[in-house]
Amino acid sequence: MFLYDEEMVRRIRERSKEMEAAGEIDDWLLELAYEERLFKLFVPNELNGRMTPLPEAARIFERSAWIDGAFGWLVTIGSGGGFFAATIPDREAKRLFSGREAVLAGSGMPTGRAYPVPGGYRVNGRWQYCSGSTFASFFTANVYIEREGEQEEMRSFAFLPEQVEIIRDWNSFGLRATASHSIAVTDAFVPAEMTFDIVSEPRYDDAIYRYPFRPFAQVSFAAASLGISRHWLDECRSFAERRTEAWREKSPLRLKALLGSLEEQERRWREASEAFYHAVDSAWAEFESARELPEERWKEVGRVSQEAAAVARSGSEAIFPLLGMTALQHDHPLNRTWRDLHTVTQHSLLLPLEE
Incomplete structure (x- = not known):
């Protein structure tokens, strides 16, 4: 796998600055992801997927984000969009997920409205933060269905690219190459069979489709956080090594503080990573066998995911003031990885809050 090829890692990182400036990842890198079926880790084998146990997928997420x-x-x-392959109606799932370049973008926020018409629905809406919007082969979003005299119903809708307008408004200070733009749909007709309920009974027996969505997302996002954090710490270590000789003479106290803080945050990262994967691995093994877990186990998975993200975030904040003006340069790897880390850990699912 190219993720473990040192030369390929170097090549990707050499392009990070330019990809960030462009707001998208390079086509050749997308091609590698298609070839390795990295967007199909949770798509069933029957749909040309690469069904992967969650603990293994989490390590792939970490490695990818580290690069x-x-x-x-x-x-x-x-x-993560493959999670929906088991609840989208069968014929449509085959059409949407089977292609070599199948990948979805979308949003879980219910910021669309629909009303029934013969054969389906008319839909209008706008959804923010649709990562991968510029290369998605289809889109999904949550929509409220309005029926006269009845309570509104929320349902998930799948849209084809020709039905979607991409509004290029992603202007975050980090993860800038993710094309996480808003999408809009205007008076689009969506057949009933292109709608689904993600909590309905899955058609496939793979364990991932019965794994609760919240801890699934928390594990995924925490793994990405750990990967970016590890890259950040690596960049800090390289920076410290390059500065050691000069600072030993001119700024010995600063050098001591940097090396001490770096050692402490590397230790915290290792401990958080070990706790995270221990909980994820053990919960998955038990769940894969029994297909259920007590509520306290799900809470533990969420807790260690949030703690991993918190350690990643706080660790970077502890070191950053000791890096001097270099870390303030927008195009320096220290700055980019710091911004990326603070963007991914901003996700609400990684905060210790219960809504």
């Missing part, structure tokens, strides 16, 4: 934050986030989000 490049934006690329890792796109692999994480793009593959």
Whole structure:
């Protein structure tokens, strides 16, 4: 796999600056992801997928994000869409997921409205933060269905690219190459069979389709956070090594503080990573066998995911002031990885809040 090829890692990182400036990852990198079926880690084998146990997928997310934050986030989000392959109606799932370049972008926020018409629905809406919008082969979004005299119903809708307008408004300070733009749909007709309920009974027996969505997403996002954090710490270590000789003479106290803080945050990262994967691995093994877990186990998975993200975030903040003006340069790897890390850990699912 190219993710473990040192020369390929170097090549990708050499392009990180330019991809960030362009707001998209390179076509050749997308091609590698298609070839390795990295966007199909949770698509069933029957749909030309690469069905992968969640613990293994989490390590792929971490590795991808360690190489490049934006690329890792796109692999994480793009593959996560395979979670819906088991609840989209069978014929449509085959059409949407079977292609070599099948990958979805979308949003879980219910910011669309629909009303029934013969054969389906008319839909209008706008959804933010649709990562991978510029290369998605289809889109999904949550919509409220309005029926006269009845309570509104929320349902997930699938849209084809020709039905979607991409509004290029992604202007975050990090993960800039993810093309996480808004999408809009105007008076689009969506057949009933292109709608689905993600909590309905899945058609496939793979364990991932019965794994609760919230801890699934928390594990995925925490793994990406750990990957970017590890890259950040690697960049800090390289920076410290390059500065050691000069600072030993001119700024010995600063050098001591940097090396001490770096050692401490590397230790915290290792401990958080070990706790995270221990919980993820053990929960998956038990769930794969029994297809159920007590609620406290799901809460533990969520907790270690949030703690991993918190350690990644706080660790970077502890070191950043010691890096001097170099870390403030927008195009420096220290700056880019710091921004990417703070963007991914901003996700609400990684915060210790219960809505």
